[in-house]
Amino acid sequence: MTDAETQSPFALPVGIAVRADGELSRRAHAEPPHPYRSAFARDGARVLHARAFRRLAGKTQVFARLAGDSPSDHFRSRLTHTLEVTQIARTLTRALGLNEELAEALALAHDIGHPPFGHAGEKALDECLRGFGLGFDHNLHALRIVSWFEERYAGFRGLNLTLGVREGIVKHSRDYSAESHPELAEYFLDQFPPLEAQLIDLADEIAYTTADLDDGLDSGILNLAQVREGVALFRGFHDAVLAEYPGAPERLGAYEALKRVLNALVTDLLEEVRRQTAARGAETLEEIRRAPHRVAALSPEMEAARAATKEFLHASLYNSPVMEEAHAHAVEVVRELFAALMDDPGLMPGDDQALIPTEGLARTVADYIAGMTDSYIEQAWRRCGGR
Ligand code: MG
Numbered sequence: 001m002t003d004a005e006t007q008s009p010f011a012l013p014v015g016i017a018v019r020a021d022g023e024l025s026r027r028a029h030a031e032p033p034h035p036y037r038s039a040f041a042r043d044g045a046r047v048l049h050a051r052a053f054r055r056l057a058g059k060t061q062v063f064a065r066l067a068g069d070s071p072s073d074h075f076r077s078r079l080t081h082t083l084e085v086t087q088i089a090r091t092l093t094r095a096l097g098l099n100e101e102l103a104e105a106l107a108l109a110h111d112i113g114h115p116p117f118g119h120a121g122e123k124a125l126d127e128c129l130r131g132f133g134l135g136f137d138h139n140l141h142a143l144r145i146v147s148w149f150e151e152r153y154a155g156f157r158g159l160n161l162t163l164g165v166r167e168g169i170v171k172h173s174r175d176y177s178a179e180s181h182p183e184l185a186e187y188f189l190d191q192f193p194p195l196e197a198q199l200i201d202l203a204d205e206i207a208y209t210t211a212d213l214d215d216g217l218d219s220g221i222l223n224l225a226q227v228r229e230g231v232a233l234f235r236g237f238h239d240a241v242l243a244e245y246p247g248a249p250e251r252l253g254a255y256e257a258l259k260r261v262l263n264a265l266v267t268d269l270l271e272e273v274r275r276q277t278a279a280r281g282a283e284t285l286e287e288i289r290r291a292p293h294r295v296a297a298l299s300p301e302m303e304a305a306r307a308a309t310k311e312f313l314h315a316s317l318y319n320s321p322v323m324e325e326a327h328a329h330a331v332e333v334v335r336e337l338f339a340a341l342m343d344d345p346g347l348m349p350g351d352d353q354a355l356i357p358t359e360g361l362a363r364t365v366a367d368y369i370a371g372m373t374d375s376y377i378e379q380a381w382r383r384c385g386g387r
Contacts (some may be wrong), residue, residue, distance in 0.1 A: 009284050010270045011097035013283040018099040018145065020196045024164030028147075029156045039162045044105035046159040049152070052112050052145045056082055058373025061111075061118040062212055062318065063219065063326075075215050079110050081207060085110060086337055088203040088266060093196055095270050103196040105161075106168040113142030115370040116377045117330035119318075124334035124364055132362040140369055142169050149371070163187075168197035173204070192287035198296035202269055210262045216317045217254055224254055230312040233305040237261055268302040275299075333381045334369065340384035341365040347384065 015248040018024055018040075025039035034042055047053055056079035076084070086107035093103040115121045115136070126136040143166060147158040161169075164184070170176065170184060178189045180385040192198065213234065216222035228235045238257035245253065276295045282288055288295050298306060317323065341347055342365055345356060352368045359367070372380065 004101045008095045008097060010095045010274045011278050012195075015284040016165055016195060016277065016282060016288055017032040017097060018102050018196055018285060020101070024162060024167070026163045027160050029160050031160065038101050039288075040099060040101040040105050040165065042167045043159075044101060044108055046152075046161060047105060047108040047112065047146070048110070050150045050159065052150060053079075053082075053108065055371065055373050056111060056114075058375055059114060059116055059118075060374060061114070061208070062323075063215060069100065074218055076211050078114060079158065080386040081211065081365050082108060082111050082381050083161065083213060084207040085200070085203050088207055088262075089200055090221070091266060092203060092270065096195070096199075096273060098196050098199075099194075102164055102168070102194075103199065105165050106172060106197055107199045107203060109142060109146065109165065109169050109205060110172060111138070112145055112169075112238075113140070113336075113370070115141075116178075116228065116372045116374045117326075117334065118329035120330040121334055121377075123329040125338070125369060128335060129362055129366050132360075134362055136366055136370070139170050139173065141367070144288075144367065145371075149367070164194070168193055168200065172197045172200040188289065192291060192294050193289075194285055195288055195296055198294050199269075199273075202296055202298065205306065205310075206262060206265045206269070208266070209306060209313070210258050212313050212317060213261075213309075214255070214258055217251075221317055221320050221322060222270065224250055226316060227254075230316060233257070233261055233264070233309055237264070238268075254269055265298070265302065265306065269296070272299045272302075273307050309316070331387060333377055336386050337369060337377065337381045338365055338385055 002298055020038040020040060025119070027039070033039070057077050059078040060075060061078050061081060086104055089103040089107040090100055092098075093100045115138070117126050119122075122136060122138060129136050134294075146161050146166070146169065150159050151157055153160065167187045170187050175192070176184055176189055177185075178185060181189070213222070213227060213231070217224065217227065221259060228238055234257055237260040238253065241248070241253050241256045241260070245256070259308045273296055276297065277288075280287065280295075282291065282295070297303065342361060345353055345361060345365070348365070348368050355367070369377065
């Protein structure tokens with residue numbers, strides 16, 4: 001243990017951390033233990049080396065399409081967003097004395113199931129499937145990717161990830177009922193996931209809230225006066241920065257304030273998790289799993305500030321006219337390509353066509369589309385007659 005770990009003022013009782021050698025390190029296909037790497041460290045590496053992980057570089061989450069004609073090369077892709085979430089998740093779990101390697105694996109995997117074109121693409125794909133009594137859920141799709149679509153091992157399909165990583169992939173951001181999802185029965189659906197998984201959802205929120213303000217300013221869709229006016233959390237830190245560095249260039253002042261916003265969110269989360277855990281006297285993972293609600297949360301005041309910031313982002317950035325245009329294009333491409341592939345499944349690669357008898361045509365088409373990058377889906381759409 002390093003000095004930083006032993007001295008962390010936020011460290012939780014050791015029994016709350018997921019054990020590297022416990023039940024959650026079990027794999028569907030038994031594998032001998034590695035001589036010097038934990039099961040969760042190996043899972044993080046398996047995700048990092050997966051083809052679906054590399055495709056995250058070609059998927060934008062907010063600035064889909066716009067990135068193509070924009071003067072900036074600096075917008076986050078899903079890959080760089082994922083790395084930012086990983087950094088935050090490691091900071092959180094290290095400070096809390098939780099299983100950092102499990103959190104890293106979960107952070108690396110958390111967006112691996114996202115289709116092209118960000119949330120507009122996901123919504124469009126979901127709507128296409130609704131017509132067939134199905135739906136698209138990126139967490140469940142991520143589970144399919146790691147359990148089936150990735151082929152890297154001679155002995156089995158998928159990455160053979162541990163139970164703990166698969167549970168976290170499914171449950172980090174929402175809970176599923178056993179009635180509606182009997183296929184997920186092995187993932188303790190009557191319990192909350194371990195804190196390592198609960199924290200991924202908040203690390204994700206913290207990462208994109210601050211990054212989207214940054215990219216929004218960079219894109220010119222947002223301006224500084226507007227962010228100051230609309231985001232109280234930012235304004236407070238920005239005022240302090242202006243007092244400290246009155247001559248700083250505008251961009252540097254904004255960066256400095258955003259950095260402080262991120263730090264404040266992370267610190268508040270650490271304090272709140274520590275407070276909640278102490279308040280219920282929790283000392284074991286079991287108590288975290290069976291608590292009346294998720295233990296990982298921001299304080300009520302910070303949660304209100306975060307929610308207000310998100311509302312601002314929705315109104316001023318995500319739903320801004322220029323973004324609406326990109327969303328409309330995403331919907332058109334996904335819908336038309338989905339229809340074209342339903343009409344002629346022979347346009348899909350043979351490996352995908354082979355899944356039709358077991359998965360059904362609509363699910364197979366959706367899986368194929370979900371794996372595409374933004375540029376690949378544009379090409380595929382044009383080949384099918386899209387403009
Ligand atoms: Mg994310």
